[in-house]
Amino acid sequence: MAHADIDIPDDIARTLVDPKAYADGRIHQTYDWLRANNRVGRATIDGFDPFWVISRYEDLREISLDNTRFPYGDRPVVVIDQASEAFVRNMTDGKLSMFRSLVQMDPPDHIKYRLLTQAWFMPKNLRTLDARIGEIADKTVAKFRGLGGACDFVSDVALYYPLEVVMEILGVPPRDFDLMLRLTQQNFSPSDPDSIPEGLDPADPAFAAKAARAFATSLDAYFAGISADRRANPRDDIATIIATAEIDGRPIPAEDALGYYAIIATAGHDTTSSSTARAMWALARDPELFARVKADPSLIPALIEEAIRWETPVKTFMRSVAHDLEFAGRPFRAGDWLMLCYASANRDEAVIEDGASFRIDRGKTEHLAFGFGPHVCLGQHLARQEMRALFERMLPTIRSVALDGDTDMSQSVFVNGLKRLPIRFELEAG
Numbered sequence: 001m002a003h004a005d006i007d008i009p010d011d012i013a014r015t016l017v018d019p020k021a022y023a024d025g026r027i028h029q030t031y032d033w034l035r036a037n038n039r040v041g042r043a044t045i046d047g048f049d050p051f052w053v054i055s056r057y058e059d060l061r062e063i064s065l066d067n068t069r070f071p072y073g074d075r076p077v078v079v080i081d082q083a084s085e086a087f088v089r090n091m092t093d094g095k096l097s098m099f100r101s102l103v104q105m106d107p108p109d110h111i112k113y114r115l116l117t118q119a120w121f122m123p124k125n126l127r128t129l130d131a132r133i134g135e136i137a138d139k140t141v142a143k144f145r146g147l148g149g150a151c152d153f154v155s156d157v158a159l160y161y162p163l164e165v166v167m168e169i170l171g172v173p174p175r176d177f178d179l180m181l182r183l184t185q186q187n188f189s190p191s192d193p194d195s196i197p198e199g200l201d202p203a204d205p206a207f208a209a210k211a212a213r214a215f216a217t218s219l220d221a222y223f224a225g226i227s228a229d230r231r232a233n234p235r236d237d238i239a240t241i242i243a244t245a246e247i248d249g250r251p252i253p254a255e256d257a258l259g260y261y262a263i264i265a266t267a268g269h270d271t272t273s274s275s276t277a278r279a280m281w282a283l284a285r286d287p288e289l290f291a292r293v294k295a296d297p298s299l300i301p302a303l304i305e306e307a308i309r310w311e312t313p314v315k316t317f318m319r320s321v322a323h324d325l326e327f328a329g330r331p332f333r334a335g336d337w338l339m340l341c342y343a344s345a346n347r348d349e350a351v352i353e354d355g356a357s358f359r360i361d362r363g364k365t366e367h368l369a370f371g372f373g374p375h376v377c378l379g380q381h382l383a384r385q386e387m388r389a390l391f392e393r394m395l396p397t398i399r400s401v402a403l404d405g406d407t408d409m410s411q412s413v414f415v416n417g418l419k420r421l422p423i424r425f426e427l428e429a430g
């Protein structure tokens with residue numbers, strides 16, 4: 001039965017599953033409406049299982065914190081249509097995916113797997129990478145300086161820098177960086193016209209599932225070789241940790257190892273490059289902001305934090321409901337599906353003033369772009385460290401910068417950001 005006060009009007013609900021709405025900004029109108037009129041509404045959309053939509057900051061935080069009441073459960077972690085879900089379950093003996101990564105795990109497994117690499121991603125260990133990240137940042141700035149005063153900042157700078165950092169940490173050799181970039185883009189935004197996997201048709205009812213299968217198959221083939229190599233020749237990289245990992249005294253199953261490779265290989269760069277590009281966009285469109293940050297590099301961390309909040313590259317993750325309960329006055333039933341809208345929470349006027357504006361004077365904002373609770377982003381310190389290393393080196397070399405044409409965003413309901421950022425710039429002498 002439909003309930004006018006619970007159900008989200010159809011035209012608004014449909015934007016939540018429309019990749020184009022995330023590219024052209026309509027999704028923010030939906031979020032504004034939801035926060036004001038139906039903070040926990042139900043979306044019932046043709047071809048999709050119904051799901052509850054969590055749009056406010058406090059609600060999203062509470063749900064993220066509690067993976068006992070709100071586990072991933074046996075539901076897809078990214079919103080997917082019924083035909084695609086059926087296709088995947090058919091192909092995998094009823095499972096949700098061809099592999100299992102951290103973001104698909106619940107207690108008690110999740111923490112055991114997270115602990116395999118958690119220490120690696122903590123600031124203490126990351127400090128040992130300072131010099132190497134600095135070298136990659138120096139190389140990136142040298143490339144930028146050679147671009148002749150105009151470039152597409154996304155394809156020329158922002159895409160490759162975080163890719164190189166994370167691939168080095170993982171242990172993927174440079175000749176395979178392009179392959180990893182292509183696979184990540186196909187995984188995060190398969191329906192974007194620029195990253196449709198070869199041989200697939202977005203009009204196919206099971207397109208999302210076939211794209212996921214193509215991704216998993218390519219990744220599996222690739223990392224089988226890396227795993228075998230690291231077991232024979234261990235090195236100081238994440239691939240060695242994954243290839244030799246044991247839990248409860250036993251090697252981890254192949255599908256969990258693949259899931260680990262998949263999340264490190266993909267989660268770490270598209271997100272960081274979207275945030276890096278957003279920071280440059282903010283500087284290029286606002287000469288006053290550029291002048292302030294250039295004159296006072298201690299503002300760089302605030303610039304970075306605001307770019308991550310404003311963009312919120314991970315737009316949604318799904319959770320499920322463990323047992324019948326009431327939440328925000330809504331009757332949740334066991335197995336219900338929830339969509340966490342991070343970019344909406346990060347503009348919630350109850351917590352973040354004037355959230356649509358890009359402001360570096362917010363002080364400490366506890367935004368939710370990295371999630372919250374047990375699954376909070378493992379790479380958040382690395383992302384900040386890399387971005388800081390780049391901007392600290394790049395800004396002193398730029399005399400002026402301005403937008404130089406239309407920007408373009410990728411089409412995805414999961415991870416999206418700028419895919420084109422034309423800028424023109426003048427360099428300082430020397």
Ligand code: HEM
Nearest residue numbers: 102103267268271272314370371372375376377378379383
């Ligand atoms: C600005 C850049 C980044 C953003 C916005 C971002 C965002 C997120 C979000 C929203 C989650 C889910 C959190 C939750 O469910 O509560 C997540 C999880 C994760 N991220 Fe990031 N991320 C970024 C960079 C990175 C980097 C550089 C890495 C390093 C490889 C990384 C690795 C991971 C991993 C492994 C998880 C899964 C953690 C778990 O489930 O326990 N991320 N990230």
